[in-house]
Amino acid sequence: MIEQKPANLAHMELWQQWREQGKLEAKQALIEAYLPLVDYVSGRMAIGLPKTVSREDLASYGVMGLIDATDKFDYQRGLQFETYASWRIRGAIIDGLRQGDWVPRSVREKAKKIEDAYQKLEQQYLRSVTDAEISEYLQISEGEFQQMLQDIAITTVCSIDEPIREEEAETRLSLLIDDKAKNPEYKVGEFFLRESLAKAIERLTEKERIVVSLFYYEDLSLSEIAEVMNLSPSRISQLHSKAILRLRGALGRMKTQLFQET
Structure with missing residues (x-):
């Protein structure tokens, strides 16, 4: 029977390649792996927002947050990247909305x-x-x-x-x-x-x-x-x-x- 790795170690090799060796291919792979987080967070935040705010705009802001999270996350501290990235994604979306002055x-x-x-x-x-x-x-x-x-x-x-x-x-x-x-x-x-x-x-x-x-x-x-x-x-x-x-x-x-x- 094959022993499964804990979820937080699923991309450990990619994190090591990106943060320790600076491989851009590893960074891109991490971003692609966690893109569903952007869809999830932007989807939740879309509830209650005006219809003039498009999901595509929220997602584009969120991707910037995901990239920022990938650049700053320290995988060696034992935190869940999903939790950290979700906050960064939300923050990027909020910053984008504020810059757009979306609330009268x-x-x-x-x-x-x-x-x-x-x-x-x-x-x-x-x-x-x-x-x-x-x-x-x-x-x-x-x-x-x-x-x-x-x-x-x-x-x-x-x-x-x-x-x-x-x-x-x-x-x-x-x-x-x-x-x-x-x-x-x-x-x-x-x-x-x-x-x-x-x-x-x-x-x-x-x-x-x-x-x-x-x-x-x-x-x-x-x-x-x-x-x-x-x-x-x-x-x-x-x-x-x-x-x-x-x-x-x-x-x-x-x-x-x-x-x-x-």
Whole structure:
């Protein structure tokens, strides 16, 4: 009986040829082997984006991310390339979309208003606020609030991959950095980020937590989550938008408190 190699060693020889010997043929072979990752990531990110954004554009951005990942990945650290490359592909797609200014200013302003409302009201009440409370604060009807959530859904699909700090280009991908390379200040910052995010997630409603868990941890698409939860895709999109805006508001509030204390 032939012993099978672990999945993460399937292309070890190619990695050695590329990273140690600089063989371009090996690099090309690796890129071709992992091209399905681009299709998978771009396909998931296409959900909720305007129809004017083509799959071909997303895929072309994603290929650039895959090439970047192939150039920078250190196969000797024992990490899964699929995980690393997926983050790089997503990041390249987001960069491409941002450069194309695909979200109208009016939509960004709506998202910012709701994020600020969550941040201020949940700091005031020290609990998750209801749609009615948000609507009253914004001086709109609940129906108008739900429509705003639908309008800004496209801005929240990529939010989790935005930079941890505005002045830095690195996203949560930085958490993959070798522990041995982290200085004490970085470890304190990472601990604060994890603690803050955990506390913020606890403040989400049950349905919002389920959507976040299924989308970001179970890797389901919004349409698949709709089937699991027996809700309409538009309702899942609204829940996702509210969850992300709550999290962004909470993290922004905690970041402000941190700087005030230091």
